[in-house]
Amino acid sequence: MIEEILTNLYRIEIPLPRSPLKALNSYVIKDTERNLIIDTGWNQKECLVAMEAGLSQLRVDLRRTDFFITHLHADHFGLLPDLVTESSKIYFNQPDTDRFRSGFLWDNLAHFALLNGYPERELQASLQSHPGFKFRPNSDLVFSILKEGATLSFGDYAFNCIETPGHTLGHMCLYEPKQKIFVAGDHLLSDITPNIQLWSDERDPLKEYFESLDKVYKLDIKLVLPGHRSIFRNYRERIEELKQHHQKRLDEIISILEKGDKHAFQVASEMSWDILCDSWDLFPVSQKWFATGEAIAHLKYLKEKGVIKSEMRNQTIVFSLNGHPTPLQN
Numbered sequence: 229m230i231e232e233i234l235t236n237l238y239r240i241e242i243p244l245p246r247s248p249l250k251a252l253n254s255y256v257i258k259d260t261e262r263n264l265i266i267d268t269g270w271n272q273k274e275c276l277v278a279m280e281a282g283l284s285q286l287r288v289d290l291r292r293t294d295f296f297i298t299h300l301h302a303d304h305f306g307l308l309p310d311l312v313t314e315s316s317k318i319y320f321n322q323p324d325t326d327r328f329r330s331g332f333l334w335d336n337l338a339h340f341a342l343l344n345g346y347p348e349r350e351l352q353a354s355l356q357s358h359p360g361f362k363f364r365p366n367s368d369l370v371f372s373i374l375k376e377g378a379t380l381s382f383g384d385y386a387f388n389c390i391e392t393p394g395h396t397l398g399h400m401c402l403y404e405p406k407q408k409i410f411v412a413g414d415h416l417l418s419d420i421t422p423n424i425q426l427w428s429d430e431r432d433p434l435k436e437y438f439e440s441l442d443k444v445y446k447l448d449i450k451l452v453l454p455g456h457r458s459i460f461r462n463y464r465e466r467i468e469e470l471k472q473h474h475q476k477r478l479d480e481i482i483s484i485l486e487k488g489d490k491h492a493f494q495v496a497s498e499m500s501w502d503i504l505c506d507s508w509d510l511f512p513v514s515q516k517w518f519a520t521g522e523a524i525a526h527l528k529y530l531k532e533k534g535v536i537k538s539e540m541r542n543q544t545i546v547f548s549l550n551g552h553p554t555p556l557q558n
């Protein structure tokens with residue numbers, strides 16, 4: 229499906245079969261000199277077929293095309309090796325490039341998951357069904373690094389690069405100040421909530437995400453072009469909703485820990501999830517992985533705020549309330 233959003237700016241819907249995300253929005257800017265494609269879809273047959281059909285309908289010549297990738301998730305860049313040509317530049321951010329260079333570090337992920345109570349028998353299945361593993365790019369890629377404030381000009385559009393860490397460490401959005409359009413990647417979505425996960429002890433991604441939301445709130449935006457689902461306008465209202473959503477999550481975790489000390493996998497199993505499943509045991513393994521990562525990110529935020537603490541018990545990280553919690557303000 230192709231839609232013209234503004235002059236020479238198109239959206240191609242790339243299906244993501246069997247993913248709750250349903251599809252990825254790939255944006256294409258056509259120009260007489262060079263075209264730009266923003267995000268690509270997975271390294272997978274259905275994605276490639278949809279992308280090729282869209283590009284041929286738009287008569288996009290890949291030999292005159294560059295790419296901008298919002299962040300290091302396979303649904304946004306897995307298909308790149310099938311699309312890049314010798315002259316293509318792939319614009320990307322530094323933190324996610326470093327992560328890509330270091331490999332996906334599945335052993336580290338597995339170790340950290342076990343420390344957080346993830347059952348060993350489900351771990352391999354979770355990692356193997358992980359789309360980031362299954363649909364990652366099948367060859368190496370060379371990136372041109374963009375930093376905050378850099379400008380990306382294609383046709384009538386001159387985008388400012390806006391660093392929006394949270395969904396990934398290096399997540400980057402594009403803002404076009406003349407037309408007031410905002411390419412949001414997975415920083416702002418309208419119909420679903422961007423997933424904020426943590427799989428190491430090094431960061432506080434929810435804090436970063438809150439800060440990135442506040443940063444975008446201040447921009448003057450007419451149209452948000454998100455990485456998934458519908459294009460929307462009411463971004464300030466949506467930012468408020470997203471902040472409230474995470475606030476509720478934090479409150480929910482505090483009430484879960486009020487009932488007793490728990491590791492992150494147990495906390496995730498007791499949180500309420502927007503998925504059609506009767507019980508945690510019936511959750512698809514890939515969704516348990518996302519849920520646990522989301523729980524760890526929220527636990528880390530509460531720990532950094534001093535509301536909860538953690539300690540090692542039997543080689544597992546166990547979280548407990550820290551004395552008398554005060555109401556949280558972000």
Ligand SMILES: [Zn+2]
Pocket residue numbers: 301303304414455456
């Ligand atoms: Zn995505």
